[in-house]
Amino acid sequence: MASVTPSPTILVPYLPPKTLVGIDLIAFTSTPNFHGIRDIPNGWHFLYTGATESLSLRSGGWFYVGDISAPGGTNDGAIIPAPRGNLTSEVVVWKWNTDTETLVPLRASDDVDKQEAMRHKANLAAIWQRGGLLRYRSRAPSSGGRSQSREVDDEENEEEGRRDWEGLTDRLSPGLLRHIVGDPDIDVDARPRWMVTSASTAQRDSENIPGIPEPGQDSGRLVDVIGEQESEFSFLPVDLKKTWREGAIGRERTEAAQDRSWALGDLIQQASVADGERGGIDEQLGETHILGELQFTFLMVLTLMNYSCLQQWKRLLNLILTCQRAIKEREQFMSNVLRLLLLQLQRSDDIEGGFFDLDGEEGGEFLRKLLMKFRTSLYEVIEDAGALVTEDFKKLESWVKDEYDWELNRGAFVRRGILQLEDGEQVEMDMGDDGNDEMGEYAPVVVDLGEGNTMQDV
Incomplete structure (x- = not known):
């Protein structure tokens, strides 16, 4: 032969x-x-x-x-x-x-x-x-x-x-x-293979089900229960409830809650140490690690429908897209995130039933709100935002408008007007503030208590 x-x-x-x-x-x-x-x-x-x-x-x-x-x-x-x-x-x-x-x-x-x-x-x-x-x-x-x-x-x-x-x-x-x-x-040819399953999870995303050990605990008994050794993900620690430095008070803490750029910088430093193992801080390496984690989590959702990866993908985007100073200070990184997100959304229909349907009740609403906030930061908060980020966001904004019919410009919505009912009566309608918008009654407030003390109301 x-x-x-x-x-x-x-x-x-x-x-x-x-x-x-x-x-x-x-x-x-x-x-x-x-x-x-x-x-x-x-x-x-x-x-x-x-x-x-x-x-x-x-x-x-x-x-x-x-x-x-x-x-x-x-x-x-x-x-x-x-x-x-x-x-x-x-x-x-x-x-x-x-x-x-x-x-x-x-x-x-x-x-x-x-x-x-x-x-x-x-x-x-x-x-x-x-x-x-x-x-x-x-x-x-x-x-x-x-x-x-x-x-x-x-x-x-x-x-x-x-x-x-x-x-x-x-x-x-x-x-x-x-x-x-x-x-x-x-394997037999000395090549590495990293094994993952639909049930692989990070500790923070796991549920304590009676009879089944949590990830990382009693692994021998876990093999007996599900028939194989289950891996535990070690994702970057994204804490969206605390986005300010240790010891921050007053205005600094309030501003860090609105603009999560400090938390992103801190995560990049942690990622550079986790990925490099070379000593010292290399922020470019840390940024690459975060982009890689965005890639890994998205693809594990698309192929394995892994719940924990979906949650981490959302956490990372929730952190990155709510940054303001980082739009200018980390222009290349923010541009890379927007390009990657656009490519991911363009291939998200490769999964049967749709990518956002895996998220249950919310669907893609969480991402639409994040992109609306990011657009506000890009055009209304940040002065002279970089052309690179602006151009990449325009491409993303145009695509979600055509594909999902998402309008990201808050100014395009009529928040108050006259609505005519079926019986001909006209009533004045007012769109209430969304607690996620941090506008109106939900906007953070810093109250001066005198003698240099401040109290935040978020």
């Missing part, structure tokens, strides 16, 4: 038919002849499975195609072993665990796993010739008959999808994943 020199390929032997399989932003149901995915491009990827297409428990893993330790790569100080083998013909093997009904890595520490990996790789040519490998796609191809123009459109659509995926993952790194998820599993 002729030998095959494969492009980067994922092999998933013994996967049961009708299993939900997802790679990045594409999901499908497996068939009996499905054995893997070929032509995987370099960079970060997320492979996951679920028993059904509905809201069943999903499990997956992050891995990197290419040399993760190469100069200029993404190995940012985390200790990652050097990969073995030919990087141009990379073959990644995942094993189906029948007990937990999940895909798991073939581990380097297990001699049986090493032999199994060699056997599957040796059989790759036969699988290829039987058509058991699907070509990697970043987006579903257009429906309908094949034609030259449609093929060109599909190719352009695919290139755009790959650019989108790169934009959604370009701040991920081994250090970031190690900080959030923990130490990776090392």
Whole structure:
């Protein structure tokens, strides 16, 4: 039989038919002849499975195609072993665990796993010739008959999808994943994989259910209950109830409650230490960590429907989009956040039922209010806001207006007017103040008590 020199390929032997399989932003149901995915491009990827297409428990893993330790790569100080083998013909093997009904890595520490990996790789040519490998796609191809123009459109659509995926993952790194998820599993080729499930959670988002231990507690008993070791997320500590420095009083504390720029700066410093492990404070590294956490949490909601990641994504946006001084002081960072948010919203329809529907009662209302506040800060509070942030916000504002019909300009709303009832009677109506708007009766007030003392009413 002729030998095959494969492009980067994922092999998933013994996967049961009708299993939900997802790679990045594409999901499908497996068939009996499905054995893997070929032509995987370099960079970060997320492979996951679920028993059904509905809201069943999903499990997956992050891995990197290419040399993760190469100069200029993404190995940012985390200790990652050097990969073995030919990087141009990379073959990644995942094993189906029948007990937990999940895909798991073939581990380097297990001699049986090493032999199994060699056997599957040796059989790759036969699988290829039987058509058991699907070509990697970043987006579903257009429906309908094949034609030259449609093929060109599909190719352009695919290139755009790959650019989108790169934009959604370009701040991920081994250090970031190690900080959030923990130490990776090392497979037979010495490549790291960070495993995550729908049930993975941060301590602050977990509920104490009788009979099930909380994350990080009695992990052995947790394995007995749910059938696998559950990971605990270590997210950046975002405290929206205290956004001022220790010891702040009076006006300083009130202003910090309205403008959370100090809290953002403090979080960036914490993130730089958490991600760098190099000593000292590197705020650029901290900003990259926050952007990476925004990317990770969004994608874990989109693929695994992870509740804890949704809450952290909302917390980070709630902090960033309520900053004022940071719009000028951290112009590049704020611009990067707006660009990333726009890209995330543009791909949010990739999830069945809609991204915001996962949030229950609120839906996208929380984000609409945040963007309205940010617009007020950008145009009414901050003088001479940077052109970079202004331009990126205009693109975001235009998109949500066209896609969601969100009007972010408060001045476009009539807050008081005459309403004619069905019987012809005319009444004067007044739109009440929203407690979240920090306007009218809800606006923070600083009262001078004399002798330099102040009292805040927020």
